Amino acid sequence: MTGSPHLRRPATLASLAAELGVSRTTVSNAYNRPDQLSAPLRERVLEAARRLGYPGPDPVARSLRTRKAGAVGLLLTEALSFAFRDPGATGFLEGLALACEKAGTGLLLVPVSPEHSDVDAVYQAGVDGFVVYSVSEDDPHFQAVLQRPLPTVVCDQPSGVQGVDRVGVDDRAGMLALGRHLSGLGHRRVGVLCMRLGARRQDGPADLDRQTGSTYSVQRERLAGLRDAFDEVGVDWADVPVHERFEHSEEAGAAGAKALLDARPDITALVCTSDLLAIGALREARERGLRVPEDLSVAGFDGIPEAERIGLTTVRQPFRDKGREAGRLLLERGDRNTSEQVTLPTELVEGTTSRALRQSGEFFSGW
Incomplete structure (x- = not known):
């Protein structure tokens, strides 16, 4: 059985553009650069997309084109549940998430075990930079992060890593x-x-x-x-x-x-x-x-x-300020090529x- 002849293939960017009689750039702008279109035109594109079942631009293809993943990677050398049950990690995660929300970027958790040396999760993470949360100086996952040509911020430890931003306390x-x-x-x-x-x-x-x-x-x-x-x-x-x-x-x-x-x-x-x-x-x-x-x-x-x-x-x-500062250092780095060390107060x-x-x-x- 080859399937029902009544099933319609999902619309593509090209077929949606042809349906509306506009360019593919116009359809793309409706999703990626809405400021380039008038409000009525953008609404017409989006309404047609809903009607024809167009899911929007392929995020993978877009990341290949822009060379941006649109996400920050948070390296945790703990089980994933640690981020949600450890009060300090939870406060830090909240602050980092707030910084990501402000910048309009995503947050990808990369939890790995401190007792295992498999670093594939680090190499395969589709991110634009890393925030490393409190790992040991000889952690292999941290060494894998340093091997990737991406901006990196450390929270707490390790300290004194050349060329890497750090936020922590004394x-x-x-x-x-x-x-x-x-x-x-x-x-x-x-x-x-x-x-x-x-x-x-x-x-x-x-x-x-x-x-x-x-x-x-x-x-x-x-x-x-x-x-x-x-x-x-x-x-x-x-x-x-x-x-x-x-x-x-x-x-x-x-x-x-x-x-x-x-x-x-x-x-x-x-x-x-x-x-x-x-x-x-x-x-x-x-x-x-x-x-x-x-x-x-x-x-x-x-x-x-x-x-x-x-x-x-x-x-x-x-803790929350640590997360905010780590996000700021990474997401507002710009063309800065010197590392920053931020020391927050304790009481x-x-x-x-x-x-x-x-x-x-x-x-x-x-x-």
């Missing part, structure tokens, strides 16, 4: 302020729960070599800021337990806090390098019967909405999960 200074806040409250026996320090999965204690050799510069800088703060008051960093969690979730925070508190039940403050980890740590503290902040002070980093709701002591950073939030250390039944009042 993670070291932000964590230094948090560490000074806790040391000023008298805390000397502290523990640290940090996000992943390398592409290889590891959950557990992280020694100084792993901390300083981390390929994730954000974590490296946050740990360095804490180290600076407690070094100021004579705390030997070698005595500070640092535990690492590969996954970034409340569950990982709870599991990490359990392992750390089992190993060092004497700590009086637990510093987490993200709010999600800190929220999980708070859950573990409650399950252990520890009062926060009376028995244990807990602090995070990020300033996500849930942290604000529960009164977490943290360092707030502007220490002194919440209700930290307090002065008790000394002999009284509040600590300073050293």
Whole structure:
């Protein structure tokens, strides 16, 4: 059976132009350059297109002709769901989407796993430029991005890549302020729960070599800021337990806090390098019967909405502004051939999960 003779083939640009008695350029302009046509003529073209079933210009053919894909690629070295469940990534994505909307361009998510080296998704992405969201310095997908002759903007990490724009915060200074806040409250026996320090999965204690050799510069800088703060008051960093969690979730925070508190039940403050980890740590503290902040002070980093709701002591950073700035750097680049580095401000939030250390039944009042 060859099909019904009554079925009409979809109209093409050429057949639509012939039907209307206009040039193919006129039909094309009705879709791509409407300012070139009068309103009545454009409406006549579009009405005929609807009537004849013309779907509009082929976007693939158009991209080949203009050499523009009309989309920004967002590289995430995480599962796709990460962009919609991680509060920081969600805020960043919102800001980037707003910048794309303003420029009239699309946004293509390119999620890849940090544990796999297949880079085909990067090479095959039909985009006009890349925004890279927080990847390690040796990530193969990021190296694949750099091999493509397209403008690229990094958010957070890696830092210091020659010829690549970057937007981020001063993670070291932000964590230094948090560490000074806790040391000023008298805390000397502290523990640290940090996000992943390398592409290889590891959950557990992280020694100084792993901390300083981390390929994730954000974590490296946050740990360095804490180290600076407690070094100021004579705390030997070698005595500070640092535990690492590969996954970034409340569950990982709870599991990490359990392992750390089992190993060092004497700590009086637990510093987490993200709010999600800190929220999980708070859950573990409650399950252990520890009062926060009376028995244990807990602090995070990020300033996500849930942290604000529960009164977490943290360092707030502007995720949505990061997304906006990343979009601006990429979409308003023009003919600029020098890289820009944008550092946005952070803010220490002194919440209700930290307090002065008790000394002999009284509040600590300073050293």
